[in-house]
Amino acid sequence: MKNFFWITILSLLLATSCGQPEDVLLSQIKDPDVQALVDDSDEMKLLISTNRILRSSSERDRGQIAGTIERAKASAVLLDSQPNNRSALLSLKSALKFFDTIIISERDEPRLNTVLNKARKVMAKFAFAQNIDVSDASWSIFSYRFSNEINPFGSTDVPNKWGVQFVQQERYAVRARGENTRAVLLSPTFDLTQVRNPGFQLRHSFQVEEHFIPRDSFNRSKIMQTAFQMMVSTEYKDGDSFDDVEWKRVDLGKLPLGLNFNTVDSGIVNLSQFEGKKITMAMVYRNNDDLQNHILSWSIERFELYGVAYDFNFQRRPVPFDPDSQDGLGTKIWDHNFNRLQLGNLQQVTLEGAPASFINTERNGVKYVKMQEQGVRGTQLLYAEPVDLGTNAYPHIRVAHTINFYNGPFQELNDVKIVVAEDIAGTEIKDLNWQRIDFNKNNPPGGDWDIYKSEWFPIPSNLVGKKIRVGWMHTAREDSTPVWQLHDTWINNVPELVE
16 A cells, blocks of 8 residues: 555656656656666566566565565656655655565565666665765675685785685585685775765674694684684785785674584674775685684675665776686697606705705605605705707796695795706706796695696796706705695796787
8 A cells, every 4th residue: 555655646746747747757768777777667567467576475565566666666767857856766765675674585586686776776876966865775786606706806915715615505605714824805896986885794604613632722702803804905906915905904793603604694794984985805814823723714605795876886806817727728848747757857956954855755546746854954956857948939837736834934935946047068956047936826825735736937038948957946944844745847838828
């Protein structure tokens, strides 16, 4: 009855406004957003009347929803001809608030949202023009479910990555876990310059379990407050180092219990302090010695940004590097497959101290070469026979390997690295001018046993056309004996990667 009352009132307004009948108003719509709403509203009414949507809803509910959509459409049409008509704006707002009170099935929700989002955009546009506060009608302006990939989210230079994986009950989520590590998941950059009352919501779960080796203390609440953090920056740009940018911590809302992967909705967390700005959000997982390295993980199923917006834009993070995309590029110059050849005709030499040696090993039927020894100090170089780059104009190198027990301070010292040098007759191997290869993408984070395959990286230009040596250099120090497993190293001529 209430919806019928509003439809009648608005129909009379449309029929009498400026002496023009409703069909004339509809034919003279000026605003493209209003026109899009009218078109979608008519299509939605047809879908409802032919029972192609809302099939599980009652006849009464379908009638109310169809009537409310018609009310929103009529209000928008009236605003198009009378932009300062406050009654029409409040009617549109009231229609949209109605949808907050009803339950729509997950199957119908996406299709219905196409109409609602157009109506919300129209409402926000005219509310901004009339300077009317409609923040209590806030809605989801960006929603992403981590079903198969991270993009449009991304990561920083922090090496440990979040990954999309099955978590429980046939649901997928983006997940970070591990010990002695930090992982940073970056949101797209959200432009809030035309957004009022911004906020966010997560659907997520924590795992917080005491380490199987008893530690001094276990405080689940304190761990959750420290290990799982949401940060916001107004200055982050792609390529920036996470630690060189100013971040402000914000609340995470309702927290999971940390038991049995219980999943909760955080509730809408207010971001009004960033209204009018461009922001990037960072979900930071941290588990290190300060937390005694208990068994932790953070799984996020859905991220939603809320607000009142009529012109909302966001910038996607770059697509994560996919090592498989570089398989098959270029033509082979040289390759050493450690799974097949192991040490083969490679040789090694001590550069300083008394280090361990690279050795052949095998695990689960896979052969490789490993460097691992406790209680030693020094630098060992494993090197190959000379490689003639010949007339190849675009030589690139690539490696597949695993690095574990490799902590941050020693990563900065480059204690594990691939090196190349010009092969000079009569010069001792240790005296060659070895140059480090700084792979930019898909480097092992130094804390797990996964095999990481790098990008194709160009051989230094001063070595192109020459005979070179390829080396694998490992340094062990006090409190740092990283484990390095070598699986393959290639050199190809790859003109596809040269602009």
